[in-house]
Amino acid sequence: MEISAERRDGGVTVVRPEGRLDLLSAAELKRLLVEEVGAGQNRLVVDLMGVTFIDSSGLGALIGGLKAARTAGGNLRLARAGEQALTILELTTLDRVLRPYPTVEAALAAA
Amino acid sequence: MSDPTAGAAPVRRVLVVDDDPDINRLVRLRLEARGYEVDAAGNGEEALERLAARPADLMFLDVSMPRMGGLEVLEHLQAARVAARRAEIDGTEGRGEPVAADGPGGAPFALAPTDLAVILMTAFGSESVAIDALRRGADDYLRKPFDRQDFEGVLERTVSRLVLRRQNAALQQQLEAQRRELAAELARAGRVQADLLPATVPTIPGFELAARCIPARAVGGDFYDWQTGEDGLTVSMGDVMGKGMPAALLMATVRSALRTVALSHPPAVAVRLTAAAVASDLSRWGGFVTLFHARLDAARRRLSFVDAGHGCVFVRRAGGEVVSLPPRGLPLGIAPALGAGGADYEAGEVDLHPGDTLVVYSDGLLDADPDLRLDRAAIGASLDSRESAAEMVNRLVALPRLDGPPPDDLTVVVLRCCPAAGDGT
Numbered sequence: 001m002e003i004s005a006e007r008r009d010g011g012v013t014v015v016r017p018e019g020r021l022d023l024l025s026a027a028e029l030k031r032l033l034v035e036e037v038g039a040g041q042n043r044l045v046v047d048l049m050g051v052t053f054i055d056s057s058g059l060g061a062l063i064g065g066l067k068a069a070r071t072a073g074g075n076l077r078l079a080r081a082g083e084q085a086l087t088i089l090e091l092t093t094l095d096r097v098l099r100p101y102p103t104v105e106a107a108l109a110a111a
Numbered sequence: 112m113s114d115p116t117a118g119a120a121p122v123r124r125v126l127v128v129d130d131d132p133d134i135n136r137l138v139r140l141r142l143e144a145r146g147y148e149v150d151a152a153g154n155g156e157e158a159l160e161r162l163a164a165r166p167a168d169l170m171f172l173d174v175s176m177p178r179m180g181g182l183e184v185l186e187h188l189q190a191a192r193v194a195a196r197r198a199e200i201d202g203t204e205g206r207g208e209p210v211a212a213d214g215p216g217g218a219p220f221a222l223a224p225t226d227l228a229v230i231l232m233t234a235f236g237s238e239s240v241a242i243d244a245l246r247r248g249a250d251d252y253l254r255k256p257f258d259r260q261d262f263e264g265v266l267e268r269t270v271s272r273l274v275l276r277r278q279n280a281a282l283q284q285q286l287e288a289q290r291r292e293l294a295a296e297l298a299r300a301g302r303v304q305a306d307l308l309p310a311t312v313p314t315i316p317g318f319e320l321a322a323r324c325i326p327a328r329a330v331g332g333d334f335y336d337w338q339t340g341e342d343g344l345t346v347s348m349g350d351v352m353g354k355g356m357p358a359a360l361l362m363a364t365v366r367s368a369l370r371t372v373a374l375s376h377p378p379a380v381a382v383r384l385t386a387a388a389v390a391s392d393l394s395r396w397g398g399f400v401t402l403f404h405a406r407l408d409a410a411r412r413r414l415s416f417v418d419a420g421h422g423c424v425f426v427r428r429a430g431g432e433v434v435s436l437p438p439r440g441l442p443l444g445i446a447p448a449l450g451a452g453g454a455d456y457e458a459g460e461v462d463l464h465p466g467d468t469l470v471v472y473s474d475g476l477l478d479a480d481p482d483l484r485l486d487r488a489a490i491g492a493s494l495d496s497r498e499s500a501a502e503m504v505n506r507l508v509a510l511p512r513l514d515g516p517p518p519d520d521l522t523v524v525v526l527r528c529c530p531a532a533g534d535g536t
Contacts, residue, residue: 023354056352064397067448091422092401093439097449
């Protein structure tokens with residue numbers, strides 16, 4: 001899967017995965033998120049604009065990233081989640097820990 | 112990981128075919144000097160006999176020879192390749208005995224497509240013959256008289272190409288083997304999963320219970336379970352994140368842990384104990400489990416339940432109203448992952464009246480047909496209070512338009528509080 005990572009000041013990285021976030025691509029995303037935290041970027045925003053579908057494996061990758069970020073004293077937030085992503089986040093109540101924001105800027109402002 | 116191309120047979124044996132004994136000897140000497148094992152033949156028929164007896168990796172083949180020339184040999188080789196390919200296809204599709212090509216004298220002569228590279232040797236002035244030969248399956252050609260440089264150039268080129276072809280074939284074989292192994296593992300995981308679903312449906316006075324699971328092609332971590340106890344019944348549905356054997360095994364662990372505590376503890380305690388039991392497994396695997404677990408007091412018609420991130424559940428009242436079931440908590444494995452210690456699971460309660468139905472389903476029902484946007488209201492609206500639990504299950508699994516297995520396990524459990532007699536059952 002195509003994943004871009006844009007580093008900004010203050011230890012912020014905006015990560016943009018493209019396509020389906022499922023069993024096949026989840027491991028890759030989690031690896032990237034953990035790597036960013038390892039490189040000192042502990043304030044992560046995952047922009048879900050380009051994500052067409054996300055399942056429990058995708059959520060697992062995000063939780064993994066969140067865990068790494070929190071352990072490093074930071075956080076992980078979601079931005080621009082689509083209808084399907086919002087539904088699965090709400091169903092699993094994971095929107096309480098992986099908070100979705102309407103825009104990347106809103107997610108960054110909350111950090 | 113071992114080198115997959117190690118399965119590629121080295122290029123060692125060469126057959127030199129020429130009716131001119133001087134050419135034969137010269138080529139042989141040059142090849143032996145480079146470490147090849149060389150055999151010789153004087154005409155086409157002899158060449159085919161030698162190949163049938165002992166396969167070679169490379170053949171230098173003269174065009175004009177008595178009894179059978181090089182081009183005719185190429186024709187026989189081509190026919191043998193086609194026969195071998197057909198045999199391979201027939202073999203994998205199990206279509207019965209393969210057919211071999213006829214060698215000289217009618218004896219069958221089988222040859223694998225990439226095994227033999229052929230360098231044609233043509234007399235000066237017959238380049239069109241050489242081009243024709245390339246079309247018939249020769250790999251390269253040498254024009255006589257050829258000097259050392261020509262010879263070595265063509266030999267090296269041809270051998271490199273042959274080695275590459277064989278490495279590719281070896282890689283393909285390994286991929287095939289891996290694919291078969293994966294399919295077998297998924298089948299085993301599927302059997303684990305199927306064996307753990309409830310075998311019988313219990314009879315609960317005043318209630319009806321029905322369920323169906325339509326498995327996805329890839330084994331997932333879905334399960335549903337029930338147990339009957341003194342005062343009623345426990346019903347559970349869980350979903351382990353991920354697919355394949357790891358998810359299936361973790362699902363089996365969660366199911367077992369829950370079974371040991373479900374009848375002897377109220378739902379909130381049962382779920383907390385289960386979460387604690389699987390915490391280290393989940394932590395090691397980096398996964399989580401969504402779970403809906405309920406306990407029915409049949410006499411009081413009261414359902415107490417815990418929803419740990421499941422969400423796909425509601426009660427449909429006799430009149431059609433769809434009510435969701437708060438409170439809702441996080442899936443198992445999440446709070447520990449985030450350093451929040453053991454999670455507290457809060458139980459809810461709902462009273463069921465005659466004609467009410469509890470509907471629990473997996474997200475597979477939603478994923479099967481995403482365009483339908485099935486929410487609780489839509490699913491509830493598809494049901495009819497007068498139908499039996501079994502009929503409702505049939506209706507629910509028919510909601511998504513499926514052609515083939517669903518992308519994720521599609522599981523539905525219906526617990527119906529029977530209407531009082533004379534209520535139009």
